[in-house]
Amino acid sequence: MSYTFTILSPTDTPLFTHEFGTSRSGGDGIARFTTAERAQNPFILHSALDIVEEAQWGQSTTATSAPMYLKHIDKYQNNFISCWITGGNVRFLLLTRPRDEALGLGSGGSGGGGARGSLAGGRAGLAGGAGLYSPTSPATEEAVKNFFVDVYEAWLKTIMNPFFHVGNGEVVKSPVFRARVAAAAKKYL
Amino acid sequence: MSAPTQTPGLRYPSNKKTIYDRNLNRSKNAELSRAAFAYLFVEMISYAQKNVKDISALEKRLNTQGYPLGLRLLDLLLSRSPSPLSSIRPTRIITLLQFIGNTLWRHLFARAADALERSESDAGQYMIFDNDPMVNSYISLPREMRGFNAAAYVAGVIEGFCDGAGFATFKEEVLEREEILNRGGG
Numbered sequence: 539m540s541y542t543f544t545i546l547s548p549t550d551t552p553l554f555t556h557e558f559g560t561s562r563s564g565g566d567g568i569a570r571f572t573t574a575e576r577a578q579n580p581f582i583l584h585s586a587l588d589i590v591e592e593a594q595w596g597q598s599t600t601a602t603s604a605p606m607y608l609k610h611i612d613k614y615q616n617n618f619i620s621c622w623i624t625g626g627n628v629r630f631l632l633l634t635r636p637r638d639e640a641l642g643l644g645s646g647g648s649g650g651g652g653a654r655g656s657l658a659g660g661r662a663g664l665a666g667g668a669g670l671y672s673p674t675s676p677a678t679e680e681a682v683k684n685f686f687v688d689v690y691e692a693w694l695k696t697i698m699n700p701f702f703h704v705g706n707g708e709v710v711k712s713p714v715f716r717a718r719v720a721a722a723a724k725k726y727l
Numbered sequence: 728m729s730a731p732t733q734t735p736g737l738r739y740p741s742n743k744k745t746i747y748d749r750n751l752n753r754s755k756n757a758e759l760s761r762a763a764f765a766y767l768f769v770e771m772i773s774y775a776q777k778n779v780k781d782i783s784a785l786e787k788r789l790n791t792q793g794y795p796l797g798l799r800l801l802d803l804l805l806s807r808s809p810s811p812l813s814s815i816r817p818t819r820i821i822t823l824l825q826f827i828g829n830t831l832w833r834h835l836f837a838r839a840a841d842a843l844e845r846s847e848s849d850a851g852q853y854m855i856f857d858n859d860p861m862v863n864s865y866i867s868l869p870r871e872m873r874g875f876n877a878a879a880y881v882a883g884v885i886e887g888f889c890d891g892a893g894f895a896t897f898k899e900e901v902l903e904r905e906e907i908l909n910r911g912g913g
Contacts, residue, residue, distance in 0.1 A: 548891075601818070602821065603818055605814065625805040625816045625892060626892070693802075694806055695747050698746065698799060698803065699746055703795070704799055705890075705891065718747055
């Protein structure tokens with residue numbers, strides 16, 4: 539699986555972007571986006587902001603507060619987007635692009651052997667089965683949440699820096715912050 | 728995390744501890760002496776007073792000094808609230824104001840605010856009362872500055888706090904949103 543993680547300011551300026559691949563099940567932690575996908579990712583993330591703004595004030599009429607973790611909020615083609623929104627309305631967006639096999643789109647269907655195509659079809663039939671990626675499965679939600687919790691802590695430390703202009707759209711340049719994000723990614727995703 | 732040699736442009740403190748290695752809750756219960764506070768605050772006022780035209784400009788400067796503090800404290804105090812793993816943020820005006828009156832006040836002045844009231848004439852006006860504001864306690868005003876209120880600094884903190892939370896100091900849109908949320912739309 540490949541991921542793009544972006545931090546967006548309350549005025550929709552990207553403050554930090556990091557790309558990485560999964561480190562689970564033998565992954566090497568390198569993102570496998572094609573050039574076209576990589577160019578498309580910012581557009582997908584920005585279009586998800588509309589959904590974030592709909593979801594951020596909560597659903598229920600009686601609740602007076604809402605969670606920071608908004609879970610899986612948007613899907614565009616094969617990209618799944620999860621969001622965490624901080625108290626200061628800074629949005630953390632994580633775009634997940636699962637491998638084709640994990641989506642039940644076996645490569646065989648496009649012209650390979652018929653046997654592989656039917657195998658892929660069979661797996662797709664078991665939607666929600668172990669082999670398929672599901673953005674709302676408890677395990678995925680929990681992993682993404684843990685990732686966000688770690689990043690949020692690093693973010694808090696960043697904004698506590700008196701030389702960091704919070705709310706002015708200042709970009710996070712610290713290599714230590716990037717290392718922290720990469721470590722959280724390696725640990726949970 | 729990363730060794731100093733990896734990033735040549737970055738200078739590390741001598742103890743190799745960056746801000747990312749410090750614990751956020753280390754200063755949670757730390758207190759500052761009143762003398763130190765008064766001394767620092769007086770210096771801040773006299774700094775703001777340089778080349779200032781009139782009292783409202785001076786208050787504006789103090790306000791600007793407090794604003795970023797509010798933005799920062801918002802996230803810090805939210806993250807310190809009892810259950811950090813179920814991190815929540817206020818989405819209604821009253822919740823936010825109570826958070827200010829209790830948590831923020833306790834953090835800044837070691838006690839809760841005295842009262843919270845809503846204006847009868849203006850739906851967008853709320854008032855937080857502090858009967859003995861600490862920022863004003865060591866200040867005596869000369870006659871020509873009688874209109875000055877050092878609590879402009881605290882007003883700046885609150886403004887940053889509300890703006891950060893998405894309640895841009897109670898503009899029309901915010902009140903409208905509040906109404907929609909209360910009706911159950913949204």
